[in-house]
Amino acid sequence: MSFRRYFQIPYQPVAVKILKEHVKATEENLRFCEAVRRAAGGERIVLDEINLICSGALVSLGFVRGVFSEDSEETKAVIVEPYKGQECDVVLIIATPDRVMKIASFYSQLFGEELRAEFSGENAVCGEATARVKKEGKPNVSFLCEGAREYAGYKREEVVIGFPYETFRRMEEAIKKEEIKSMCGCLMDDLPRDVVEKFESMGFDKATDHFFGFYNGKTVKVYIFRDTNALGLYTSVKFKSEEEAEKAVEKYKGDYVLLKRENWVDVSKILDVDVISEIRKGKFEELLNSELEKIVREAKKLKSL
Amino acid sequence: MNLDRYSPQNLRRPSSGMINVHPIQRGGILTEEARQVILEWADGYSVCDLCLEGRVDLVKNPPIAEFKRDVAEFLNMDEVRFTAGARHAKFVIMSAFKEKTIVVDSLAHYTSYIAAELNDMKVYEVPNSGYPEFKIEPEKYAETFERVKEETGKYPDLALLTHVDYRYGNLADAKEVGKICREYGIPLILNTAYSSGVMEVDGKKLNADFIVASGHKSWAATAPIGILATNYDFVDDVFRTSKTRGEWSGRAFTKKEVALFGCSPVYGLPIITLMASFPAVVRRIKKWEEEVAKARWFVKEMEKIEGVQLIGERPKNHTLMQFESPAFHSIAKRHKKRGFFLYHELKKRGIVGVQPGMTKNFKINVYGLSWEEVEKVAEAFKDIAESYGLEVED
Numbered sequence: 001m002s003f004r005r006y007f008q009i010p011y012q013p014v015a016v017k018i019l020k021e022h023v024k025a026t027e028e029n030l031r032f033c034e035a036v037r038r039a040a041g042g043e044r045i046v047l048d049e050i051n052l053i054c055s056g057a058l059v060s061l062g063f064v065r066g067v068f069s070e071d072s073e074e075t076k077a078v079i080v081e082p083y084k085g086q087e088c089d090v091v092l093i094i095a096t097p098d099r100v101m102k103i104a105s106f107y108s109q110l111f112g113e114e115l116r117a118e119f120s121g122e123n124a125v126c127g128e129a130t131a132r133v134k135k136e137g138k139p140n141v142s143f144l145c146e147g148a149r150e151y152a153g154y155k156r157e158e159v160v161i162g163f164p165y166e167t168f169r170r171m172e173e174a175i176k177k178e179e180i181k182s183m184c185g186c187l188m189d190d191l192p193r194d195v196v197e198k199f200e201s202m203g204f205d206k207a208t209d210h211f212f213g214f215y216n217g218k219t220v221k222v223y224i225f226r227d228t229n230a231l232g233l234y235t236s237v238k239f240k241s242e243e244e245a246e247k248a249v250e251k252y253k254g255d256y257v258l259l260k261r262e263n264w265v266d267v268s269k270i271l272d273v274d275v276i277s278e279i280r281k282g283k284f285e286e287l288l289n290s291e292l293e294k295i296v297r298e299a300k301k302l303k304s305l
Numbered sequence: 306m307n308l309d310r311y312s313p314q315n316l317r318r319p320s321s322g323m324i325n326v327h328p329i330q331r332g333g334i335l336t337e338e339a340r341q342v343i344l345e346w347a348d349g350y351s352v353c354d355l356c357l358e359g360r361v362d363l364v365k366n367p368p369i370a371e372f373k374r375d376v377a378e379f380l381n382m383d384e385v386r387f388t389a390g391a392r393h394a395k396f397v398i399m400s401a402f403k404e405k406t407i408v409v410d411s412l413a414h415y416t417s418y419i420a421a422e423l424n425d426m427k428v429y430e431v432p433n434s435g436y437p438e439f440k441i442e443p444e445k446y447a448e449t450f451e452r453v454k455e456e457t458g459k460y461p462d463l464a465l466l467t468h469v470d471y472r473y474g475n476l477a478d479a480k481e482v483g484k485i486c487r488e489y490g491i492p493l494i495l496n497t498a499y500s501s502g503v504m505e506v507d508g509k510k511l512n513a514d515f516i517v518a519s520g521h522k523s524w525a526a527t528a529p530i531g532i533l534a535t536n537y538d539f540v541d542d543v544f545r546t547s548k549t550r551g552e553w554s555g556r557a558f559t560k561k562e563v564a565l566f567g568c569s570p571v572y573g574l575p576i577i578t579l580m581a582s583f584p585a586v587v588r589r590i591k592k593w594e595e596e597v598a599k600a601r602w603f604v605k606e607m608e609k610i611e612g613v614q615l616i617g618e619r620p621k622n623h624t625l626m627q628f629e630s631p632a633f634h635s636i637a638k639r640h641k642k643r644g645f646f647l648y649h650e651l652k653k654r655g656i657v658g659v660q661p662g663m664t665k666n667f668k669i670n671v672y673g674l675s676w677e678e679v680e681k682v683a684e685a686f687k688d689i690a691e692s693y694g695l696e697v698e699d
Contacts, residue, residue, distance in 0.1 A: 208472065209435070221436060
């Protein structure tokens with residue numbers, strides 16, 4: 001599946017190639033942003049110093065040097081055409097904010113970093129989404145400039161994202177290989193992300209409704225109560241028979257709550273702490289480890305009864 | 306366009322000939338009787354040849370109108386309609402309670418929430434007991450009704466209980482919940498997607514005002530088909546008929562039921578297979594105890610594997626179960642197939658239905674498997690565990 005189809009973008013991605021040699025230009029005077037918009041509709045346009053009629057774009061794209069710019073003026077032509085997998089410098093996407101949101105989520109999952117938007121509202125498609133992206137090797141979201149909105153026909157709700165070619169190619173590859181997957185779409189709880197990450201960093205895995213992991217060779221489970229954020233700690237002891245389990249429960253003298261269920265005895269304790277706030281205060285790990293130590297010890301004691 | 310991909314050779318079922326333990330599949334396995342009639346009724350709107358009344362539930366040949374009454378009797382309810390699934394049935398009921406308040410159990414299927422959302426209802430949840438049993442205690446319904454009253458100034462308009470939930474396979478105490486709802490005067494929808502059709506469900510005994518069922522999950526029918534059963538008290542509201550009249554033509558459709566879109570879309574194989582399997586369904590619910598016995602035996606065998614433990618209520622009262630398996634998950638973390646290893650290993654042993662990628666916890670339904678097949682599934686898990694160095698009790 002292509003990038004365009006995956007994100008359901010109405011326009012085609014646009015490949016921009018900046019050349020240091022002369023190529024015959026299109027016989028029409030255009031702004032760069034205008035050329036990009038037309039390329040998104042399927043046209044191939046070549047711009048040079050003569051038919052590119054926006055002075056800002058001439059500077060941004062390196063045709064001419066700005067008054068205070070240190071960049072050299074090496075560009076002789078720019079090819080702007082629909083992206084079909086060809087090598088280029090930058091790939092531009094015209095999209096609405098809701099599409100950018102999805103692209104950003106995909107990008108951050110794939111590359112482990114956020115998609116940035118650095119923009120000034122000037123020299124936008126040419127500068128912010130193309131020249132800067134080529135130079136810095138990072139994608140950027142531009143909210144366009146007056147010229148683009150006024151003369152090139154971009155709609156009020158449209159923005160442009162520029163991707164370095166390699167980044168875009170990698171995203172297309174990830175889409176084809178289905179590397180980024182959304183599962184069934186059912187959110188089973190609304191635990192904050194930092195809380196889930198904290199448990200994961202401590203070696204716990206997230207199950208549907210709770211966390212589980214190992215402590216001193218024993219499986220332990222942790223459940224956060226919805227209403228109070230209190231912490232439930234659980235482990236289980238398996239006996240050979242229901243009778244053995246029953247006897248062990250009768251002999252037990254500790255403070256933990258025991259629940260015999262067939263030949264299993266669940267050992268549990270509810271800690272009256274607000275897990276979410278404890279995690280955010282940074283004192284949680286020590287507390288949890290100490291409680292796990294105790295519950296595992298208690299379970300082993302129960303097993304030996 | 307490559308049309309070869311749709312050739313019969315390319316549309317063979319990958320699970321063909323294997324034991325399928327997928328939780329949603331077991332109760333929907335067709336009976337021999339249903340298989341016998343499939344080809345004859347496979348064409349599009351096949352049951353509509355002799356439709357004189359304009360509604361599938363009124364068709365006399367094949368005997369759908371009589372079947373409707375038989376299903377009502379079987380569920381001990383008054384009136385029945387066939388729908389595109391249990392979800393559609395819930396939507397139809399809730400459409401008579403538009404913009405009102407509903408209380409649902411916190412293990413309810415997502416379609417319960419969506420049906421409510423589609424009808425602009427405000428949803429309140431009955432909490433479950435949390436790890437490790439995730440049970441719905443009936444008295445929590447009363448507490449939730451009171452909470453709704455405190456927050457909104459009046460009791461809710463409707464309640465829903467999932468008889469057997471799809472996550473843990475817990476069998477809720479429907480009778481007790483029904484009793485509480487009766488006391489408060491709040492009509493109760495009982496979602497029996499995983500119960501009626503495999504075990505006895507008596508609407509009157511359970512105090513249910515509505516029963517919704519899934520033909521493809523539990524009544525040995527092809528999808529998509531569901532059942533909506535209710536009592537006479539609600540017929541006029543839920544099965545209200547069309548009042549619209551074309552402003553220019555004057556056309557009206559007064560026999561068509563609005564919430565069912567006039568005539569429910571089960572006009573071919575779904576309704577035929579539901580009917581053909583019905584005698585077997587009526588008989589098979591009497592063997593439910595043995596099905597539960599198989600499930601309990603299976604739990605014992607699975608728990609012989611190091612680190613495998615049933616979650617949800619114990620002992621099992623249903624054949625859908627969820628296991629927690631940290632040891633399998635540890636293997637997945639270092640296996641080149643990652644979480645898919647378990648799925649592949651089971652497939653090699655002729656078993657499908659455990660969700661690919663799941664190793665932390667997985668769901669299985671053993672309903673309708675023979676004892677030999679249940680043993681085969683248990684042995685496959687134990688064999689996989691041993692081959693990866695996990696301890697398995699003798």
